[in-house]
Amino acid sequence: MELDPRRAVGRGVLSLALAGAEAIDLLDLGAIRLDGDRLVPAGDPTPQDALLRQACTALVRHEPYESLDDWLWRRGRALADGYEAALESDGDLSRTHRRRLPFGSGGELVLTDSLAHRRAQERREAGDPVLTALVAAVGLAAEPAAEAPDPTDDTATVLAAVGEAELELEGERQRRSVEEAAFDNIWRGA
Known part of the structure; x- marks a missing residue:
């Protein structure tokens, strides 16, 4: 939200990246392993973060288990909205109120000066390789960190899966755009 507003990230792309970030956090907690x-x-930790607890409970706990790709798409469905609501509820986001609207909360969402926000800024400024790779995956940075995670690491596997899912999403958007343009041309010609 602090970056150039002209480079806004689509909700679908952001949701996929958040699902990938959750998978990385679950790996770090020892809640899952990749096979x-x-x-x-792989374990039954109880994360302090409510959304990460939801991610733990959302795991498929019977064989053949869920593929990473399926997890990204299933867990990522509207995940950005869930995080936005949680951040607003926790006071990490607030709405500006330029004028009173008769319905809905209205206003633009802005980051508040919270401990969580300062920690995230510090990680980004320190060049945290995973955070930098996720920022690059959603298109907000030109390149991932120079110190990328080890390619044999499960984290690198998750980051690659996020990148592939986002390419798939963009391909689907382009396909729909072409189909809609063709449909519009048919009606204009009639």
Whole structure:
């Protein structure tokens, strides 16, 4: 939200990146492990973060387990909206009120000066390789960090899956755009 507003990230892309970030956090907590492309529950931690607890409960806990790709799409469905609501509820986001609207909360969402916000800024400024790779994956940075995670690391596998899912999403958007343009041309010609 602090970056150039002209480079806004689509909700779908952001949701996929958030699902990938959750998978990385679950790996770090020892809640899952990767077995090939499958997310295998490995422990039963209780994260302090409510959304990460939801991610833990959302894991498929029976064989053949869920593929990482399926997790990204299933868990990522509207995940950006869930994070936005949680951040607003926690006071990390607030709405500006230029004028009173009769319905809805209205206003633009802005970041507040919170501890969580300062920590995220510090990680980004320090060049945290995973955060930098996720920022690059959503298109807000030209390149991932020079110190990328080890390619044999499960984190690198998740980051690659996020990149592939986002390419797939962009391909689907382009396909729909072409189909809509063709449909419009047919009606204009009639």
